[in-house]
Amino acid sequence: MDRLPGFRDFYPEPLPHPDVWSADARQYIFDCWREIARRYGFREYDGPPLEPLDLYTLKSGDEIVGQLYNFIDKGDRPVSMRPEMTPTLARMAAAHERNYKKPIKWFAVPQLFRYEKQQKGRLREHFQFNADILGEAGPSADAELLALLIDVLRIFKLTSEDFVVRLSSRNAWMEFFEKRCSDPGKSYEFFQIIDKLEREMPEESSKKLSAIGFSLNEVNDFIVAGKPTAELESIVNNLSDRGLAEFVRIDYHVIRGLAYYTGVVFEAFDKKGEFRAIAGGGRYNNLVKLISGGKVDMPALGFGMGDVVLLELLKSRGLLPAFDSGIEAFCLIEDETLRGPSLKLVQHLRESGYAVDYFFTLTKSDKQFKRAIELKARFTVKLEITAQQELVVRMKNLQTREEKIVVPPDLPGLL
Numbered sequence: 001m002d003r004l005p006g007f008r009d010f011y012p013e014p015l016p017h018p019d020v021w022s023a024d025a026r027q028y029i030f031d032c033w034r035e036i037a038r039r040y041g042f043r044e045y046d047g048p049p050l051e052p053l054d055l056y057t058l059k060s061g062d063e064i065v066g067q068l069y070n071f072i073d074k075g076d077r078p079v080s081m082r083p084e085m086t087p088t089l090a091r092m093a094a095a096h097e098r099n100y101k102k103p104i105k106w107f108a109v110p111q112l113f114r115y116e117k118q119q120k121g122r123l124r125e126h127f128q129f130n131a132d133i134l135g136e137a138g139p140s141a142d143a144e145l146l147a148l149l150i151d152v153l154r155i156f157k158l159t160s161e162d163f164v165v166r167l168s169s170r171n172a173w174m175e176f177f178e179k180r181c182s183d184p185g186k187s188y189e190f191f192q193i194i195d196k197l198e199r200e201m202p203e204e205s206s207k208k209l210s211a212i213g214f215s216l217n218e219v220n221d222f223i224v225a226g227k228p229t230a231e232l233e234s235i236v237n238n239l240s241d242r243g244l245a246e247f248v249r250i251d252y253h254v255i256r257g258l259a260y261y262t263g264v265v266f267e268a269f270d271k272k273g274e275f276r277a278i279a280g281g282g283r284y285n286n287l288v289k290l291i292s293g294g295k296v297d298m299p300a301l302g303f304g305m306g307d308v309v310l311l312e313l314l315k316s317r318g319l320l321p322a323f324d325s326g327i328e329a330f331c332l333i334e335d336e337t338l339r340g341p342s343l344k345l346v347q348h349l350r351e352s353g354y355a356v357d358y359f360f361t362l363t364k365s366d367k368q369f370k371r372a373i374e375l376k377a378r379f380t381v382k383l384e385i386t387a388q389q390e391l392v393v394r395m396k397n398l399q400t401r402e403e404k405i406v407v408p409p410d411l412p413g414l415l
């Protein structure tokens with residue numbers, strides 16, 4: 001039986017086949033994400049992978065709603081696998097915001113599901129690092145979030161040669177829109193056209209823009225001028241104080257596809273333009289109010305970074321570390337009468353925090369030794385009985401080949 005298209009199998013390294021993904025690489029990415037979140041004082045949360053369908057049809061926008069894995073459950077409830085984390089976060093924060101001091105700084109690493117056309121950088125399931133700040137309306141929160149995004153990419157040893165964060169503002173686009181169009185009902189359609197500008201033929205975009213009273217030329221002029229709003233200027237200055245200004249660029253091509261964004265929006269891309277967006281996010285000041293039915297009104301902002309593009313980028317730049325299991329000790333059991341005391345030794349070492357392995361059944365000595373080498377054990381340890389009937393451990397350092405005889409209680413301190 002094959003797995004479904006767009007889904008992945010994660011295997012431990014060394015990988016058995018090029019068509020599978022590395023569980024070790026995935027763990028490395030998760031560890032780096034969590035480490036940066038910790039440095040920035042973000043706390044981890046999680047929610048259910050299955051949600052009521054309404055949570056997404058309310059405000060995420062047509063594109064993502066068209067990609068939902070939704071169905072009717074056995075209790076006749078319309079439900080959906082989560083395609084993104086932001087609506088869940090808005091619901092969770094609204095439910096218990098009184099218990100948390102503002103600003104709330106939370107992160108999550110959910111697995112998300114979108115019925116997308118499978119292509120480079122886009123699958124039907126991915127893991128996404130989400131970092132969000134709730135309860136702060138000023139641009140210093142936007143700058144803090146962008147600094148976090150930049151540092152997440154830098155912890156993987158990516159530099160300003162490798163990536164750039166393209167910074168934009170829906171406020172700037174809204175002002176552009178309102179100066180030329182008096183029908184606010186058309187703004188969503190307008191934003192969708194701008195979002196697709198770089199992916200569509202100019203004739204196609206031009207036709208769509210003319211249909212709602214805009215010209216492609218005026219849109220392009222606005223993008224080329226790239227005049228930062230006061231808010232964007234303040235964010236760039238803040239990042240400049242941290243020495244991070246070289247990682248951002250004002251770029252009004254970015255407007256974001258999701259419907260709920262209200263202000264500053266941004267996307268991170270590799271500089272060579274080989275890959276899809278590495279991350280994307282922005283302000284969504286009305287979503288908490290909408291999802292809580294007007295009960296809680298809280299400004300919010302955040303971003304999501306998927307593991308798929310990030311891994312492709314790290315692989316292509318040779319930035320993934322080598323992964324091996326690297327245990328501390330392999331216990332050789334060559335005399336079955338010593339299996340009991342050997343298990344006691346293994347247990348003692350594991351309780352002392354060491355990674356230890358051994359063979360479950362009687363196995364030839366050379367095979368046991370070979371397995372120790374394959375597992376990259378630092379030591380082999382073997383129980384022996386001396387002429388004085390004393391139980392000792394022969395420990396061998398597999399790198400230096402140096403051997404030592406010690407008594408079992410001393411072993412943990414010597415590894």
Ligand code: HAM
Pocket residue numbers: 083084085086114116121122123124125126128130131132258277278279280281282301302303304305306307308309
């Ligand atoms: P998004 O732009 O839809 O935003 O996704 C963010 C990132 O997730 C993308 O830049 C990409 O790296 C990754 N991604 C998205 N879809 C796929 C896919 N089908 N396969 C692989 N990777 C994918 C959001 O989801 C917003 N909820 C982010 C956010 C958080 N905004 C505020 N807070």
